[in-house]
Amino acid sequence: MQCGGFRISYRGDERIFDTAVPIVGVVLLLAVLSVVPWYATTYWLDVINRIGIAIIGALGLNILVGYTGQISIGHAAFLAVGAYATGILEIQLGLPFYLAIPLAALIAAGFGLIFGIPSLRLRGLYLAIATLAAHFIATYGIIHWERMTNGVLGLMIPTATVFGIPLDSDARIFYLIFALVVPATFFAKNLFRTRVGRAFIAIRDRDVAAGVMGVSLYRYKLLAFVISSAYAGVAGGLMAHHSRIVFPDAFSLLVAIDYLAMIIIGGLGSILGCIFGAIFMTLLPEVLKLGATSLTGVYPNAFGLIASMRDIVFGFAVIFFLMYEPQGLARIWLRIRSYWKLWPYAY
Amino acid sequence: MGDHVVFMLQLIITGIAVGGVYSLMALGFVLIFKASAVVNFGPGELVLFGAYVSWATILPMKLPLYVALPITLGVAILLGLVIERGVLRPLIGEPIISVIMVTFGVASVIRGVLNMTWGSDTRPFPVLFSQEPFHLGPVPVSPVHLWSFVGVLVLLAGFSLFFQYSLTGMAMRATADNQQVAQSLGVSVKRVFALSWCVATVVSTLGGIILGSVRGGVDFSLADLGLKVFPVVILGGLDSVAGAIIGGVLIGVLENLSGGYLDPVLGGGVKEVAPFVVLVIILMLRPYGLFGKVEIERV
Numbered sequence: 001m002q003c004g005g006f007r008i009s010y011r012g013d014e015r016i017f018d019t020a021v022p023i024v025g026v027v028l029l030l031a032v033l034s035v036v037p038w039y040a041t042t043y044w045l046d047v048i049n050r051i052g053i054a055i056i057g058a059l060g061l062n063i064l065v066g067y068t069g070q071i072s073i074g075h076a077a078f079l080a081v082g083a084y085a086t087g088i089l090e091i092q093l094g095l096p097f098y099l100a101i102p103l104a105a106l107i108a109a110g111f112g113l114i115f116g117i118p119s120l121r122l123r124g125l126y127l128a129i130a131t132l133a134a135h136f137i138a139t140y141g142i143i144h145w146e147r148m149t150n151g152v153l154g155l156m157i158p159t160a161t162v163f164g165i166p167l168d169s170d171a172r173i174f175y176l177i178f179a180l181v182v183p184a185t186f187f188a189k190n191l192f193r194t195r196v197g198r199a200f201i202a203i204r205d206r207d208v209a210a211g212v213m214g215v216s217l218y219r220y221k222l223l224a225f226v227i228s229s230a231y232a233g234v235a236g237g238l239m240a241h242h243s244r245i246v247f248p249d250a251f252s253l254l255v256a257i258d259y260l261a262m263i264i265i266g267g268l269g270s271i272l273g274c275i276f277g278a279i280f281m282t283l284l285p286e287v288l289k290l291g292a293t294s295l296t297g298v299y300p301n302a303f304g305l306i307a308s309m310r311d312i313v314f315g316f317a318v319i320f321f322l323m324y325e326p327q328g329l330a331r332i333w334l335r336i337r338s339y340w341k342l343w344p345y346a347y
Numbered sequence: 348m349g350d351h352v353v354f355m356l357q358l359i360i361t362g363i364a365v366g367g368v369y370s371l372m373a374l375g376f377v378l379i380f381k382a383s384a385v386v387n388f389g390p391g392e393l394v395l396f397g398a399y400v401s402w403a404t405i406l407p408m409k410l411p412l413y414v415a416l417p418i419t420l421g422v423a424i425l426l427g428l429v430i431e432r433g434v435l436r437p438l439i440g441e442p443i444i445s446v447i448m449v450t451f452g453v454a455s456v457i458r459g460v461l462n463m464t465w466g467s468d469t470r471p472f473p474v475l476f477s478q479e480p481f482h483l484g485p486v487p488v489s490p491v492h493l494w495s496f497v498g499v500l501v502l503l504a505g506f507s508l509f510f511q512y513s514l515t516g517m518a519m520r521a522t523a524d525n526q527q528v529a530q531s532l533g534v535s536v537k538r539v540f541a542l543s544w545c546v547a548t549v550v551s552t553l554g555g556i557i558l559g560s561v562r563g564g565v566d567f568s569l570a571d572l573g574l575k576v577f578p579v580v581i582l583g584g585l586d587s588v589a590g591a592i593i594g595g596v597l598i599g600v601l602e603n604l605s606g607g608y609l610d611p612v613l614g615g616g617v618k619e620v621a622p623f624v625v626l627v628i629i630l631m632l633r634p635y636g637l638f639g640k641v642e643i644e645r646v
Contacts, residue, residue, distance in 0.1 A: 071444050122630060124443045125386050125585075129577050130630050133623035136574075140620035144613065253574075257451050264448050311459030318452035322445045323437050 014193050033178060037171035045170040047286055052177040053238045054278035058262045059188045059271065060231025065260070066268035067192065068224035069204030070119050074131035075259045077115070077138035078229040080251035082108045082236025087155040087246045088148050097160035097167075101237035108233025109226045111138070116225030120218060123207070135253060143248050154247025157240045167241065177238055184231065189271045191227075200224055204269075261314065265321050267330030276329035284317070285310050356486045358607040359600050364492035364561070366599020367499030368572075371554040373579040373591035374506065375547030381523035381586050382543035385435055385446055389454025390551060391573015397423055397552025398472070398565040399461050405473045419556070420549055426457075427548035431541045458570065469566040472559040495557040502553060503592055506546075510588065519543060523586070575602075578622035581629050584639020594637065598622050 007013045017023045037045060061075045085104035089095045095103070118130040142149050149155065160167040160176070167173050191197040199220045202210035211217050240246045258281055266277020288309050292302040321328055372390050379387050387393075400422050404415035430453055438446055480487040510516040521529040522539040530536050551573075558572065559565045579598045583590025606618030635641045 065444065071447065073447075118627070118630060122634060125447070126630060126634055128386075128443075128447055129581060130627060132574070132577060133626040133630075136620055136623040137627070140616060144616060146614075257455075260444075260448055260451070264444075268444070305463055308459040308462035311455045311462065313459075315452040315454070315456030315459060318455070319434055319449055322441070322449050322452070323434075326441070326445060 016189055016193070030182065037174050042170055045174060047282060049170060049174055049177050049242055051278050051282045052174075052181045053235050053242060054259075054262065054282050055181050055275050056184050056238065057232055057235035057259055058266065058274040058278045059184055060228040060235065061259045062263045062266075062268065062270070062274050063188060063191070063200070063231065064224050064228035066263055066270065066273070067197070067204060068200040068221065069207075070116075070221060070224060071124065071128040072115075072131045072225075072228070073128055073253070073256050073260070074115055074135040074138070075228075075232055076251040076253060076256035077135045078108050078112060078232030079236040079239065079255065080138065080142055080248070081111045081229070082233030083240040083246045083251070084142060084149055084155070084236075085233065086237035086240045087157050090158055091155065092148070096162075097237075097241060098162065101234060104237045105230045105233035108236065109230040112225040112227075112229025112232075113222055115229070116222045119221050119225065132253075135256060139248060139251065142251075149248075152248055154245050155240075157244050157246060159244075160241050173242055176241070180234060180238065184234065185271060185275070188231075188274075192271075196220070196223065201269075258314075261318050263328075265317060265328050267328030268326075270328070270330035272333065273328050273330035276333065280317075280329065281314075284313060288313065353485050354607065355604070357488075358603045360486060360488055361492060362600035362603030363596055364496045364599070365603065366596035367496045367503075368554045368558050368561070368595075369575055369579050369599050370592045370595025371499055371502060371550050371557070372573060372576045373583065373595050374503070374588060375550040375554075376576050376580055377583075377586065377588055377591040378519070378543045378550075379547050380580075381588075382519060383435070383439075383540045386443075386450065387547070388447055388450040389457065389573070390576045391570035392454040392457040393426075393548055393551035394555040394558065394573050395461060395565070395567065395570045396426060396457055397548075397555030398559040398569055399465055399470075399555075401552070401556045402470050402472055402559065402565050403465065406470070416556075419552060423548040423552040424545045427545035428541055430548075431544040435544070436537070436540065454570075458567070462567070467567055469564045472562070472564050491561050495561050498553075498557055502550070506550070507588075515542065519546075575622055578626040580636070581626050581634075582636055584636030586640055587636070587638035590636055590638035598625070601625065 007018075012018075017026075036048060040048065057075065057079060060078070061072065064070050064072055082104045085107040086097070086100045089100040089103055090097060115131065115134050118134075119127050122130055143151055162176075165172070167176055192201065199210065199215040202213065202215050203217060203220055203224075207217055210220075239250070243250070262277035262281045263274060264277070265280050266275070267273025285306065288306050292306050292309075295302040325331060372394060375393065376387055376390050379385050397419065401415060401419040404410050404418050405412065408415070410418070434449055434453055435446070438449055480489045482488070510520055518529065518534040519539050519542060521532065521534055522536050526536050529539075555565075555569065558569060562569075575598065579594040580591055581594075582598060583592070583594025602618045602621050605621035609617040609621070629636060
């Protein structure tokens, strides 16, 4: 008798959806998401938009760190390049956003190629330090190329218009963001069923062995950086249009650490993990804000403590997940799912 | 002597003084790395911690220096123990990304706790040395810089003696050299890991006190200075104590000189980025640094 995950062909094993249930689930989720702007308040819509942007950024970082095993502390710099490229292309060249964002992704990918060069000679810790240095150099470049980037003051981004409709409200930006989040997620999910994705995983698991098997380390490591930073470029472009202003402080080292935390808390090497991590990290300050609001009666100073509470909770969350659940929320989700799969017969 | 020579000498002297503090921070970093192969990505927060605790014991609590200093160092040792026991020991043998991220986590917690306790305003640091500059030949030198440099020298000499002659210091060097051999010779490797964190927090705390008195105040920008540890240790060699000390002074001088000469040309901020440019160049050309062990894996 066939039961559980019974697969008799490689095609069957590779499928993204084994059964009809997850397909229905995804379709339902997309249907719900498409009507969200009609029901959500502006505040929550803003939060959801930021989650969407974070998902794209986290996908990019997870492809690089979680799947290819190349540690990068420079993700904020890629986001910055995407955001600034979008802004500069739109302001200086007057390009519409639907050209500017893909071009920004390409420009970020080019930067990824340059950032990726150290990875050809270094790995692990040394690569992490090299990307850290690259972050500071890129930030310096952005702050001091004042003619284009307007320095520390930042760039004001013009409103995006599509078919004459200005994307000037959170609801309209929402559709733009989710029109990109959905394909970005599926592309990433599908990537790891292809030769390229498998090469990435082989490099992560043992680069020498991968090289012996005929995976060109040179090509695939750089490709991982390129894909990762293209994702970051798109996320940065969306950030620019979401917040309408781009300034250097929005891309500090802390942002890079936040993204690393996202993929660790969500789950390294897991697409679902990126989504969970993005939701977790975006909701964390919001939940603290809600908590502070309810505490103001008892403790009037509660709001002043949000920033430091966020640091503390964030730090403990990272430590907790690394110690007790290194595969993150995605793993917890899997456990819950497999528990219910056979419920009430646990065998 | 011409004015530009004086200018250059002044830059170099200030650079050496600041570099001394970098050496201290790098020493803490290298010790942890040597003993336990853990890379601490939050060295700045340890410095910040030391600066704030010493400020709190000296100014608001009004303790005299000879009481405040031991208390501060005691708290620092406690912090080192908590970090090692609580966080890093369970992660021995985990992949490097986990260890890197957990130190980011620890740094974030420290930053949050400090911010919550004392707020983010700049706190005036007690004036430990007189501010009146004196002249070393034609070059004006501020006593703070001189004393901080002397302090750093004394500390570094003390630590060198400690590692060279004391039993504990030898045990630490042995562990750094080869954990298995050290253990078979009766060294408690666990104790050495804990000790290396304690020494690192103590050294960073002293660095924090010195930096605080050089700048005349403590605030959260001190933590950003901590990241300068990376150029220093990469230049000196990740696992070399001597490298950390020399690298610190070199980076201090280099950033001051580049700041002094290139800032007018490039429009400011060169000081902050120059060490990292050096870092990348060294990583590409000589990843093991000036004095590091040549065993980096080539990919």
